[in-house]
Amino acid sequence: MFFEVKNLNKRYHHHEVIHQLSFSIHKGEILVVLGPSGCGKSTLLSCINGFEKVNGGKIILEQQDITTRLPEERNISTVFQTYSLFPNMTVRQNLSYGLKFKKLSKIDSIKLVNNMISLLQLESIADMSVTEISGGQQQRVALGRSLIVRPKLLLLDEPFSNLDANLRLRLRRELRKIQQQLKMTMIFVTHDQQEAFALGDKILLMNNGELQQLATSPEIYNNPANQFVLSFVGKVNHLGNNHYTRPEEITITSDPGGDGIITQSTFQGPTIDYQVKLHGKPYQVTCLNRGQVFSINERVTISYHEKEL
């Protein structure tokens, strides 16, 4: 296995933030760490990159135990939410900064910087100060600065959360492409489910410092391991005794004699969200918008398959 975390424990004073966490990653994979605010995602990254000491367990990179190594001796790079670029330098100078410690010839350094500029499409802003470029461009430079030193493992801590929705989407796609081109192994932290589903080869879902499920996006969504996972990813209608159905698994049919009644309707464009009341119980329903729109107070019948945890 390329990278392994075994029985990791981390405490701040007496507060245990990570408890017996174990997982592994293949080379060239993106693992997305997903979980609610405060569940320990950033702390996990800090233990992996060595900014924080662990209280138990092992961290192994390419069969080498790196648990107690200094951050600069781990061959791991981190991209943060705040870009932390050098404000008095140009894009090119920011990119070349990390290479100073690499004992490369000047020509090789220039070549690597130029390659990174073209990989990240930064040609038109390469000689501008980083204070003069947009947030999306700054984040691309921060990514480039981490990639240029060719770490064995790249950690990304909510790198796109300061950017608007469209830019996030674009950078997510670009990151995926670059990751595949460079065959880079990455751990990407987010609390955004859509981002996790779109990016992760695997998703590690955490709560209160404990692993809840480690699986692909479809597995997590379609076969949640427990109640926490079921409720954390997507919407759900709980039917009692660990039975449930997802809103998109319910079909509505217009029926003047039906027992269901439409009580809420939210038009989303490609989909429409309804609340249907049936025998006093509200059901969340998501329908593909195929032209039929149900009205509030319209009588309907609903049908669905129950699933069991």
Ligand SMILES: Nc1ncnc2c1ncn2[C@@H]1O[C@H](COP(=O)(O)OP(=O)(O)OP(=O)(O)O)[C@@H](O)[C@H]1O
């Ligand atoms: N340096 C620290 N000293 C003491 N407690 C800390 C420290 N850093 C984090 N914590 C606590 O550890 C817990 C986990 O924090 P962490 O930042 O890892 O969570 P997170 O999942 O990354 O949250 P978010 O999504 O909000 O960034 C929180 O209860 C936090 O208050």
